[in-house]
Amino acid sequence: MTARNTVGPVIARRNTEASGALIGYLPVGFPTLDESVDAAVALVENGVDVLELGLPYSDPVMDGPVIQAATQRALANGFRLADGFEAVRRVTDRVDAPVLIMTYWNPVVQYGVERFADDLAAAGGAGLITPDLIPDEGAEWIAASERTGLDRVFLAAPTSTDARIARVVEASRGFVYAVSTMGITGARADVDRAAREVVDRLTSAGAPASCVGVGISTAAQVREVLGYAEGAIVGSALVKALADGGVSAAGALAAELARGTRAE
């Protein structure tokens, strides 16, 4: 089974027809599996170009309080790994946007890296974002994603050395995830200008696309980020909208954020 709908072409297209791509994150199974699927579909229908579906995990060291609370609730509701593939299948049946899974590494290891890649490709998924897997430890996943054609998104940080930036660029496919502050996920008043520097360094190292995440919650911030990056990633703000106001609120925020991809 080979991946069909990868993110590279979509990001490229959105950088031609708009100022860049809007990437939206939601955890699978929050508040329920059905509602998480409906919310993901609503994001796309309201202008999100690429979806990141997060797999709830017991020890999410990169997540801030909003996403932690949501994923803990999903786990308490009985989230199982198979639900992740189910969600990808149901979302890709309804909308065309590519769907990446964002997951901590141990669930993939336990499922079996090869088997995970096969089942993700079969479900119509585009690839994986791996917040706690660095390319140094990623040989098995790089091989599995080569075989299946899945995207693999590694992270780059302001503290990454030039050598590490080069390695991340070489190892990634789809885009490189530029962490915009040194912090964990969560909306911030200002998107750190460190992000701009990371993206510049990624571009110099030959990255075809860099997307900035961690700290973006408004259309103005999306617009600011798309001034220098190929994509803007929004997570906590969408999760908070979903938690507070349900699927319609998440969709409404997506529509608002999508304004940031268009010229003023």
Add this chain to the structure above:
Amino acid sequence: MALRAQTGPYFGDFGGRFVPESLVAALDELGEAYALAKLDPAFGAELAELGRSYTGRPSIITEVPRFGRHAGGARIILKREDLNHTGSHKINNVLGQALLTKRIGKHRVIAETGAGQHGVATATAAALFGLDCTIYMGEVDTERQALNVARMRLLGAEVIAVKAGSRTLKDAINEAMRDWVTNVATTNYLFGTVAGPHPFPEMVRDFQKIIGEEARQQVLDLTGALPTAVAACVGGGSNAIGIFHAFLDDEGVGLFGFEAGGEGVDTPRHAATITKGRPGVLHGARSYMLQDDDGQTIESHSISAGLDYPGVGPEHSWLSAIGRAQYRPVTDDAAMQALRLLTRTEGIIPAIESSHALAGTLDLGRELGPDATILVNLSGRGDKDMDTAARYFELYDEEAGA
């Protein structure tokens, strides 16, 4: 290659660095600073002097014949890490990492703690070196180790009760890692055990291996021979690796790690990671861990907060895999009975953590017989556990109790 010569990042199939990219620079910086410090005689001398004049090293050994009668008549020798300043082996590691913090020019330290021993040790080192200090502790543990919370606060540390997840040690580690990701420019993470990403398993081991180096010579001096076996409790495994390490290449010496069996390893309530877990990735390293079919970490249980951890250091997983060390579970009750037995027979009140090693030694002595000599790491003292023990053994007067 000598087993003692093994370094990180990998111990066989275990170890590595499964961390966010944001932390890699900090881990590299720490690893490089440590590699340089290891080669610097001044660093070694400063650490050794702190050991002598602050911790109280070398810690003594104590032979405990009245306790040994209950262990099949085996000769039992305790390595008295409980007599260290701050009451456990944790200070050995903390002083080394605090010195490193100064060398890399950071002024704030953070740490996780379970029982509070590592938190107290870290707060102590922060007071000694004038560093800002934040300690993350699971809310459950702040309740069962309230005395240590007060100690840390008196020492000037900020103690943050972690309310996420199971509200115990693993969640405290998650929260400390989040802090480190956010504040890495100013902050050093003083990791408390031989788990976590490289370089922690190797570095913490190196700061703790003095336990075994001293004890090996002390036992030779006392008995004229190496011990038959060495015993220690294992949570993350720092006191165990500390006393095992000097003996790794002494083939005739058996190494026994005693994990927290909680209410029994056939119940869901235990922390016997190697006995009942399987390899996975937790807190930055590949090692044995307690997890479900999906790779979600299973919450551990132990009466001892310091062993209540669903992971274990990668070097222990390796020593188990190659058959060099054996890991066995000890139940809450067996540990508490051993705590009382040592107290009543020898006048030494051990930490509940260390009591797991004592309980395991009672069985081990009966297996090995009266000719055996067993060196046990008494890794901590029991003062912090008095409330738990008083309730367990109903030692409070009724009016004062509950």
